[in-house]
Amino acid sequence: MLGSLQENPKATSYDGRDDDERIKYVIRKSALLTIPWLAATAILFVLPLLVPFVFSFLPEGSPVLLDAGSVLIVTVLWYLFSFGFFLQNACGWFFNILIITNKKIVDIDFTGFLYKNISETTLNNIEDVTSNVSGAFGVAFNIGSLFIQTAAEKREFEFHGVEDPSRIRDVLSDLVAKVKHYGNNA
Numbered sequence: 225m226l227g228s229l230q231e232n233p234k235a236t237s238y239d240g241r242d243d244d245e246r247i248k249y250v251i252r253k254s255a256l257l258t259i260p261w262l263a264a265t266a267i268l269f270v271l272p273l274l275v276p277f278v279f280s281f282l283p284e285g286s287p288v289l290l291d292a293g294s295v296l297i298v299t300v301l302w303y304l305f306s307f308g309f310f311l312q313n314a315c316g317w318f319f320n321i322l323i324i325t326n327k328k329i330v331d332i333d334f335t336g337f338l339y340k341n342i343s344e345t346t347l348n349n350i351e352d353v354t355s356n357v358s359g360a361f362g363v364a365f366n367i368g369s370l371f372i373q374t375a376a377e378k379r380e381f382e383f384h385g386v387e388d389p390s391r392i393r394d395v396l397s398d399l400v401a402k403v404k405h406y407g408n409n410a
Contacts, residue, residue: 229388249323254367367386
């Protein structure tokens with residue numbers, strides 16, 4: 225469920241799916257790319273626990289900036305912000321996906337909690353599929369980008385941060401070739 229490439233997922237659907245359409249692949253960003261925001265979330269949750277330790281080094285008789293009620297309010301707001309930061313990143317990672325079906329590709333982008341963009345094109349419209357791996361991190365972990373050039377209204381689909389983009393490129397290219405050669409029964 226948490227892999228970058230899921231083949232033939234069972235309980236997966238999307239808005240606008242046709243009855244005769246089979247989802248072949250669901251692709252999301254690599255789980256390795258969650259490490260920075262998970263670490264930041266951990267720091268955000270631990271930081272308030274360190275405040276009493278830091279205040280223990282202040283000399284006695286130092287002026288108190290906040291009373292106990294204010295400290296409680298600031299702490300609650302801090303944890304609400306931290307949870308929101310975590311939820312925003314988790315939803316962004318989990319719901320920003322590229323779906324490959326037997327008939328089309330669907331790019332679903334969630335930005336925040338209030339915006340969803342779904343772009344799709346049929347496999348017949350795909351003209352070129354390019355994969356790109358760059359940088360030390362990308363080369364070391366084989367994480368890169370996928371660029372899908374189309375003849376449709378949306379000229380290019382871009383999907384960044386996927387594991388083994390050359391494998392996904394090959395799978396998609398084979399599906400496109402099969403659909404263009406045999407029709408929609410890929």
